[in-house]
Amino acid sequence: MAFIKIDNIYKSYKGLKVLENFTMHIEGKKIIAILGPSGCGKTTLLNILAGIIQPDKGKVIGLENKKISYLFQEPRLIKWKTVWENIDFILKDKMAMKEREKVITKYLKMVNLMEFRNYYPNKLSGGMKQRAAIARAFAYPSDVLLMDEPFKSLDFELKFKLIDCFIKLWEVDKRLVFFVTHDIHAALLLGHDIYVLSEKPTNVKLRMVNEIPHRERSLKNKYILELEKKIIDNFEEITHV
Numbered sequence: 001m002a003f004i005k006i007d008n009i010y011k012s013y014k015g016l017k018v019l020e021n022f023t024m025h026i027e028g029k030k031i032i033a034i035l036g037p038s039g040c041g042k043t044t045l046l047n048i049l050a051g052i053i054q055p056d057k058g059k060v061i062g063l064e065n066k067k068i069s070y071l072f073q074e075p076r077l078i079k080w081k082t083v084w085e086n087i088d089f090i091l092k093d094k095m096a097m098k099e100r101e102k103v104i105t106k107y108l109k110m111v112n113l114m115e116f117r118n119y120y121p122n123k124l125s126g127g128m129k130q131r132a133a134i135a136r137a138f139a140y141p142s143d144v145l146l147m148d149e150p151f152k153s154l155d156f157e158l159k160f161k162l163i164d165c166f167i168k169l170w171e172v173d174k175r176l177v178f179f180v181t182h183d184i185h186a187a188l189l190l191g192h193d194i195y196v197l198s199e200k201p202t203n204v205k206l207r208m209v210n211e212i213p214h215r216e217r218s219l220k221n222k223y224i225l226e227l228e229k230k231i232i233d234n235f236e237e238i239t240h241v
Contacts, residue, residue, distance in 0.1 A: 003027050004144075004176070009058035011044055018044050019055070020201035026062075026193070029174040033191025035181055035231070041202040042180035046070075046146045049178060069142035071150045075133035077121040083108070084117040087136045094141055107135040110169055127158045131165060138169045147179040151186055163189050167214045184231055188224050189217050196235055206234060 009022040018041040026032055036042050047053045049060060050068055077086050084104060091100045108114045111131040121129055130150060137145055151159045163186060170177065181187055187194050188210065196206040208227055210217075217224060 004062040007059050007061060009048065009055045011055050017201035020203055022203050024195060024204060029176050030192040031177040031179055031190050033179050033181065033187035033194045034197065035187040035194055036197030037199055038182050040197050040199050043148055046148055046178060046180060050146055066143040067141060068144045068146060069137045069140040071133060071137045071145065071147045073149050073152050075129040077129055077132060079121050082118050082120055083113055083132045086132065087139050090136060090140050103139050107139045111135045111165055127162065130162055134166055134169065138173055143175060145175055145177045147177060149181050184228055185219055188227055196231055
């Protein structure tokens with residue numbers, strides 16, 4: 001079982017303290033929702049977890065030799081490659097051609113893009129591009145998936161369709177997910193553990209456990225509404241959008 005410890009992390013940029021005494025203990029394959037106001041350092045935290053940048057002080061324990069995939073705010077599909085080729089590109093060094101074909105077919109079917117596999121990104125809608133990006137993230141054989149607000153710029157209806165799409169894939173192929181967001185609803189629908197962050201210098205102010213199975217979650221559920229109220233009462237700067 002995966003155990004990750006983010007131990008007393010500090011990070012500053014040009015004298016501005018971004019993360020301060022930031023600590024989290026994570027165990028198991030689950031979705032960790034990290035909820036905080038825009039600009040509080042959530043992306044900085046993901047970049048530290050990915051090894052892109054190093055903390056000034058403190059350490060991350062348990063990610064050594066772990067394979068990591070990243071799902072960004074924008075799909076970041078290679079524009080001169082088809083949907084199929086975008087996924088195949090990241091798998092070429094990981095598995096043989098026949099295995100790649102099985103994996104790509106599996107995930108494209110799960111996100112309802114198999115019939116669009118030969119389309120280039122400029123022929124896809126915004127939602128289709130993000131579904132392709134989700135399929136690519138799961139197709140990569142990672143231990144940990146980092147998500148940097150991939151539903152941020154989507155309208156209400158599309159956002160919830162993609163959240164549902166993501167849950168379907170995660171239930172088939174469970175892995176540890178760090179999902180950063182400023183959106184309470186997205187955090188409540190996805191997160192098993194929800195960490196609410198302060199403004200800069202950022203640390204964990206509140207941790208909540210969402211015990212309801214994904215398929216039973218609804219924004220009208222009494223338990224979900226109680227969690228939502230607790231967040232809003234304490235952190236008014238976090239939004240629903």
